[in-house]
Amino acid sequence: MTDIRAFEGPQEAGFGDYVQLLKPRVMSLVVFTALVGILVAPVSVHPVLAFVSILFIALGGGASGALNMWWDADIDAVMRRTKNRPVPSGRVQSGEALGIGMGLSGLSVLMLGLASNWLAAGLLAFTIFFYVVIYSMWLKRSTPQNIVIGGAAGAFPPMIGWACATGAVSVESLLMFALIFMWTPPHFWALALFMKDDYSNAGVPMLTVTHGRRSTRKHILVYTILLAPVALAAGFTSIGGPIYMAMAAVLNAMFLRGAWRIWKRDEAMAEADNYAVEKSVFRFSLYYLFLLFGAFLAEAALRPYGFGGW
Amino acid sequence: MALRPEHEIHTRRFGRNLGVGLTLGAFILIVFAMTVVKVTQGGILQAPAAQAGAEPAKGTTP
Structure with a gap:
């Protein structure tokens, strides 16, 4: 018998686990389409403000990804493709994912409003709401048309980018x-x-x-x-x-x-x-x-x- | 040899703290850069009267 025991508490997350929570691969598509939306618009935007706008659109997308992982941890744990995500694998606690998701959602909407305009910020807020509440909480588990309507959340970024530049739809x-x-x-x-x-x-x-x-x-x-x-x-x-x-x-x-x-x-x-x-x-x-x-x-x-x- | 060898959890915590620190630093730089651009562009510093073409209010000297 020995007095030395390993402490088996909840795992501590590394910084990379928090980055994974924001679904970086989805964010890359958001960055690209929002960038196109902002660059093809007929109004030119100051490069710094364009950069900040894209950054916070991407962060808003990431925040909705974190909230989706918080809500869907039970089904993510069952699917092969998603069982190694930070929440189902236990590297990030469920409450942490919720806190980070909510905090970054608020921050990204506020910063986008300050960097560009409040129409773009409103569209970003609606996108996060749509992805988390309409898609993740409501449609995903209730209808086979989940993908069709949920796809709208992924379709908003170029529209937000365009609204950043022109202030309109x-x-x-x-x-x-x-x-x-x-x-x-x-x-x-x-x-x-x-x-x-x-x-x-x-x-x-x-x-x-x-x-x-x-x-x-x-x-x-x-x-x-x-x-x-x-x-x-x-x-x-x-x-x-x-x-x-x-x-x-x-x-x-x-x-x-x-x-x-x-x-x-x-x-x-x-x-x-x-x-x-x-x-x-x-x-x-x-x-x-x-x-x-x-x-x-x-x-x-x-x-x-x-x-x-x- | 160090008296207390580093546990894996210490390196992970250091990595996390460094990441959060750098993120906060980047956020400060972003807010600063955004402020400089906004101030240079001018719009937000002008009083509403100046933007509207500046008619002095009654009872005030121009």
Whole structure:
């Protein structure tokens, strides 16, 4: 027998665990789309204020991620993809996640209001509310359309960026919002098709679980068809131009072809090649969004030289 | 040899404290930079009367 014992209290979080709480990978998409929103707007913003605005839009997104992890810790613990997140793995206490999420939400909205304007701050506050209350607390566990409506939260950043520069909401920012909103369902349903057991084990009513995989394949095709006119319509506004239109035509044709291939397959075919088509469409959908927003940026960058825009 | 060897938890705490300290330092710099830009741009320092075109109120000397 010995008197030396190890103290087995709750684990202490490292700084990296708090960073993980803010979902840095999601934040990178928020930073990119908000940056595009601010840069393609017709009003120029002082670089310092643009930087501060983007930073606090990203922090607001991160804060909503922390609140989502606080609320969803029970289902995150069941799913393979999420069981190592800081709260379910015990590295960060549930109360800490709530405190950090609430504190950073308030701080990010306040600082965005001071750096740009209160419309942008209001939109950020609404985005956090929408993601945490409407999506995480309400829809995620109650309807298979969770992804469709929850996708709106991820669609707000370019609209907030545009509002930072112009102080208004316009057809351009609404179309950038609609582009991400319509892109989200086929993107996530392609993921749900090959992350087979995760959502059903956690009891989350994903379309694959409630309506079956045949219906999910049909939904991917329908939403990709609806996405195409939205992407092309954005090209006819002041942020579009020939580069964007060429890019949108090619990328939408490729996305439609991928969705068509997913629709044509059945489960036996998908299992035979380990969901190769579903995985490639999911990967492609990431490039799709990145390249379309990159094209908006290219149009804005080339405009002073007489190339971009119509 | 140190009398009390560092436990892993001490390095983790140091890392966390350093991270929080640097974050707070960065926040101060951001607020300072933002203030400088706002003040240089001028808008917030002007009184409402000056912004509106400055008609002196009745009973005051110009």
